[in-house]
Amino acid sequence: MPTAIYVHIPFCEHICHYCDFNKVFLQGQPVDEYVQALDIELADAADKYFTEPIQTIYIGGGTPTALSAKQLEKVLASLHKHFTLNDSLKEWTVEVNPGGVTDDQLNVLRDYGVNRLSIGVQTFDPFLLKKIGRTHQPEDIYKTIERARQKGFNNLTVDLMFGLPEQTMEAFDATLKKAFSLEIEHFSAYSLKVEEKTVFYNLLRKGKLPLPTEDEEALMYERLIEQMNKHGYHQYEISNFAKSGYESKHNIIYWNNEEYFGIGAGAHGYINGVRYANIGPVQKYIQSISEKKQARFEANELSEKERMEEEMFMGLRMLDGVSKQKFYERYGIQLTEMYQKQIEQLAASQLIQVTPDRVKLTRKGVFLANEVFEQFLVVE
Incomplete structure (x- = not known):
């Protein structure tokens, strides 16, 4: 039975040019109704499946902190109400944006047991931040981390990106230097992948997206590995680097091909050998939950062969293999x-x-x- 939960918050106050996750603009959305639908889906999941105490939770998006502190508190309270969250809960991560989380939200997160924040930095270059559609500035990164530390969060991870439009090696070196000055516990660093249904995809089709060459991107990745190692971050997965003991316990569950609950619009889960995807559009998700207590859009029971294939290509992402x-x-x-x-x-x-x-x-x-x-x- 799953001992991990992923909860998806699809709301964003702006849409980044590279993002293909299930998300919608916050304005005019039925956020309170969505929070209630999450509670119903969580209750249904707990009722249908005998669950051991939960070991990891990850709340992602979208932008979880697009919810108000009160709405966020309701989501966290629902998790406590429907699942056993005791000393077995090793890691509870919530994604936040630089400059996009309030003191009230940080207080709620801390008080309900969240012990890890994932901060979407991507780059410290103001030109590149604008280029990729981010609205924060470099100073917001430092302020958010300082406030998180003041609130008692001692497990922080930062997302970085490379291979961005017009990004040079010099610019990437500068971002790495500033990132290491943060003295945080964990980094995830990904090369840009241009996905369909994104602003970047449309620009690429029009020939208006000047990307680094494959060789330049490979050199950035090589520099990343070299510098992470130099600064004491162990590469434990293709795109993830950690100080000793701070590896992402939740993501390791994915890479170990273990089962987990996926909750929310567009969320994916894996239970009893079945990989499933929830309904993506927010209104349709709420309606289906309200009327039928049913969130799934599709489900695929994996064959033994498919499970073995997944065991290999996910497990090999980790450097331990x-x-x-x-x-x-x-x-x-x-x-x-x-x-x-x-x-x-x-x-x-x-x-x-x-x-x-x-x-x-x-x-x-x-x-x-x-x-x-x-x-x-x-x-x-």
Whole structure:
């Protein structure tokens, strides 16, 4: 049974040019009704599935702090009401934007047990912030982190991006230098992916999105790894770096191919071998919850083969790789037997390393991870 919960808040006060997550402008939205619908879905999930005490919660978006402090408190109270949140709760993360969280909101988060904040910084370059559609300024980053520390939050993670339009290596170096000055516990750093239904996608189609070359992006990633290591951040996953003991416990549940509840409009979950997606449009989600206590839009029961594939391409995202023993315990077949051909080819290409206990990416494989993952999607 799942011991993790993801809750989606789809409201934003502005829409970033690269974002393809399920989100809507806050103004004019039925936010109170949405908060009530979340409560109904949480109650239904708790009633339908016997749940062990919850170990991790992640509230993302959208922008969770687009909710008022009172609305936010109702969401947190619902989680406490319907699920067992005791000493087993190791990590409770909420996403916040620089300059976009109030003292009242921080007080509510702290008082209800949130112990980790994820701060969407992306870059410290004012030109690039404007270019990607962010509304905060660099000084907002420092102020938000200082206020979070004053409120007692001692586990902070910052999101960074590279490969941005017109971003140079010098600009990325400057962002890294400023990021390390924050002395936080964790970083997530992602290269820009231009997704459909975004402002950037439309600009790219018109030839108006000047992106760095693949080689330039790879050099930025190499610099990222080098500098993170130099400053004492351990790379434990392709895009994630942490001080010792501050790895994201919630995300590790995803990468370990374990089950979790997905709550809210457009949320995805994984329960009893079924991956599901909730209804995306906010009004339709509220209506379906209110009338039928039903949020799911689609559900797919994974075959044994699909579960094994996911075990490999998600597990290999972590630098510790996939455990041979865990794979055998779950599927009753040796990993090296199931994927003998793929493993031999990838090892020969020096993209993976096979140890007595695990299969994991080499340093070369980290840079060519998608090529590695593709090999496990088709089994002859």
